[in-house]
Amino acid sequence: MSTPPPDLPTQARRRLTRDERRRQLIEVSWRIAQAEGADALTLGRLAEQADVAKPVVYDHFGTRRGLLAALYQDYDRRQTAAMGEALAASPETLADKVQVIADAYVGCVLAQGRELFGVAAALEGSPELEALKRRCDAAFLEKCKAALDPFAGRGVSRTGLLGAFGAADALAQAAAAGEIGAGEARRELAAVLLATAQRAIAPDAG
CATH class of the missing domain: 1.10.10.60 (Homeodomain-like)
Structure with a gap:
């Protein structure tokens, strides 16, 4: 043969x-x-x-919905794994942790490309898939909160992080579209995350 x-x-x-x-x-x-x-x-x-x-x-x-769900879960798994590895290897300072999260968030979006936004938008057409996206996003947010909480006596506000990641989506999309640089997107997101964490340290500030 x-x-x-x-x-x-x-x-x-x-x-x-x-x-x-x-x-x-x-x-x-x-x-x-x-x-x-x-x-x-x-x-x-x-x-x-x-x-x-x-x-x-x-x-x-x-079904096509099943395929879209699998794609978003694949992206979420890779994004979470990349951030987890980087957090474990980074120095134990608040500034370093927020920079790792910002780098991972923007970096994963750019690595996946603009097609990610099309898949995410398609998920919103179905209540089941939209719920899946919310669960993935919530789990990612909780991992970020767990990384930042040790630096904030009262713990970082989950609501504040929701706002920060709303900004993260806008910054990452702008970077993916070439409207701003990747470095600028990372720096701006890190600044937003740092401000969110610092409000938990000094709640009366700002």
């Missing part, structure tokens, strides 16, 4: 596991969203671009 030529992709030389296939489908989905926009992301289009039969895609995601 002849063997495949050595230059064939690994996935062409062996059968992918279920987890590997799901990872491949998610990566192809992000490429479609980047090239054609989130509206073009359908299960049929994904099957075509991934060179698999449609039942394979339906087996993994069920």
Whole structure:
């Protein structure tokens, strides 16, 4: 029996596991969203671009809504992991922690590209998917709060962090659109987060 030529992709030389296939489908989905926009992301289009039969895609995601949910969860997992690693390695000062959070937030948005906003907007079309996005966002916010609370006697205000991340979305979108620089977005977000934490340290200030 002849063997495949050595230059064939690994996935062409062996059968992918279920987890590997799901990872491949998610990566192809992000490429479609980047090239054609989130509206073009359908299960049929994904099957075509991934060179698999449609039942394979339906087996993994069920519906387009299921695919969109998987994409947002994939982004959220990577963003949270990147921030967690950076926080663990950073010096134990408030200024360093807020800068890590700002860098991770803006950096992950820019690394994913503008297609992220299309996926996030599509999630808002369904109550179930919108609830998923809120849960992911709330979990991310709580991780940030846990990183900043040790520097604030009363703990950082969750409401204040909600406002800070509203600013974070605007700054990250502006950076992704090229309206401001990535460094500027990171600095401005760090300043907003620092001010939020400092209000918990000295509540009467500002």
